[in-house]
Amino acid sequence: MGQIIKVGMADFKVGRGPDIVTTLGLGSCVGIALYDPVTKIGGLVHIMLPDSTKIRHNSNKAKFADTGIHQLIDEMKKLGAGESRLVAKLAGGAQMFEFNVTNEIGNIGQRNVVASKEILGKCNIRILAEDTGLNYGRTVELYCDTGDFLIKSVGKPIKTL
Amino acid sequence: MTKFNFEQVNDLYIDVLKEIGNIGAGNATTSLAKMLGIKINMSVPNVQLLSIQELTTALGNEEDTIVGIFLELEKDVNGSMMFLLDLKSAHYLANHLQGKPIDNEADFDDMDISAMKEIGNIIAGSYLSAISTMTQLVITSSIPYLTIDMAAAILSVPAIQFGQVGDNALLIETTFGNDTTLSGYFILLPGLDSYDKILTSLGIEL
Numbered sequence: 371m372g373q374i375i376k377v378g379m380a381d382f383k384v385g386r387g388p389d390i391v392t393t394l395g396l397g398s399c400v401g402i403a404l405y406d407p408v409t410k411i412g413g414l415v416h417i418m419l420p421d422s423t424k425i426r427h428n429s430n431k432a433k434f435a436d437t438g439i440h441q442l443i444d445e446m447k448k449l450g451a452g453e454s455r456l457v458a459k460l461a462g463g464a465q466m467f468e469f470n471v472t473n474e475i476g477n478i479g480q481r482n483v484v485a486s487k488e489i490l491g492k493c494n495i496r497i498l499a500e501d502t503g504l505n506y507g508r509t510v511e512l513y514c515d516t517g518d519f520l521i522k523s524v525g526k527p528i529k530t531l
Numbered sequence: 532m533t534k535f536n537f538e539q540v541n542d543l544y545i546d547v548l549k550e551i552g553n554i555g556a557g558n559a560t561t562s563l564a565k566m567l568g569i570k571i572n573m574s575v576p577n578v579q580l581l582s583i584q585e586l587t588t589a590l591g592n593e594e595d596t597i598v599g600i601f602l603e604l605e606k607d608v609n610g611s612m613m614f615l616l617d618l619k620s621a622h623y624l625a626n627h628l629q630g631k632p633i634d635n636e637a638d639f640d641d642m643d644i645s646a647m648k649e650i651g652n653i654i655a656g657s658y659l660s661a662i663s664t665m666t667q668l669v670i671t672s673s674i675p676y677l678t679i680d681m682a683a684a685i686l687s688v689p690a691i692q693f694g695q696v697g698d699n700a701l702l703i704e705t706t707f708g709n710d711t712t713l714s715g716y717f718i719l720l721p722g723l724d725s726y727d728k729i730l731t732s733l734g735i736e737l
Contacts, residue, residue: 378584379583379584379587379683379687379690380583380584380694381584394593394594394681394683395587395593395594395680395681395682395683395684395687396683396684396687397680397681397683397684397685397686397687397688398687398688398691399687399691418583418687418690418691418694419691419694419695425695425696427696427697427698429698430698433694433698464684466599466678466680466684466685466687466688467599467601467676467677467678467688468676469603469676478691505678506680506684507680507681507683507684507685507687508684509593509594509681524596524679524680524681
């Protein structure tokens, strides 16, 4: 039996099949799961903001899409994952309240998704699937055995990406 | 440049902020009780300095489904205010306000949502007017926004707001409810730069 490894907000964790890496209740934050199908090493980062360079208090790398994704890749490589084999799945980036989307916080979910995809693109990591945007929260589970990415939401059937 | 930062929070500030919570929530609880014609109690306010990560679990499990009513604060004080209710309490309030059978737990319809937003409006108004009177600051709120979802997803909204300026959040929280069915939270989350104004308006030297 593998472990269930829990990732908090502005946090990342790495596992290896048959571990399950999970984060609970993503709202406007984005959960980016990276997976190496050969070594079955998987990792998940729960980012809150798009860009560390725009903010002075940026010591927690897992808080931001740019630094968080790089940190996760490094950690997975240390465990033996091959960078060129990594694939990505992402979820979250919802707009939890119907704010005026012109203000900075109003569209933070969308900006988190855009930034995450940009960083993945720069790292040449292919995005296999995503479940992002809209207006509801998501709990995600990455199964390191298979690379399956399960998404659970209130009042909706479970999705597997 | 704001003088206040979360690293220098001391007992005096905490006591003053508790009093803010006490007066605001006290006024809000009275309005709610009057509107519903029931007796409602409230707790002593709790002022907590948390890391932004802890904010999402401060009130219970991340995955509990709750009703969140959110209002943005504007003018002299910025930040946000939230009312959080478990589903049972939300049904109880919506039913009570609309004269529906009290044990009705059918899915929330548009009228229920409007009723709860109206509750949000009234309690925010009374909470904020009490603080305004006390501090002589002008505080207005946006229209109420409502969502029904996992607690962590709802609380990620203020967590991100605080996350933009630091790694901590200060939460002024009061529990309200009655002996049986009703329980919920009032949460006031002033932005970092509002603390200077709140504290100095009450004669606290920073």
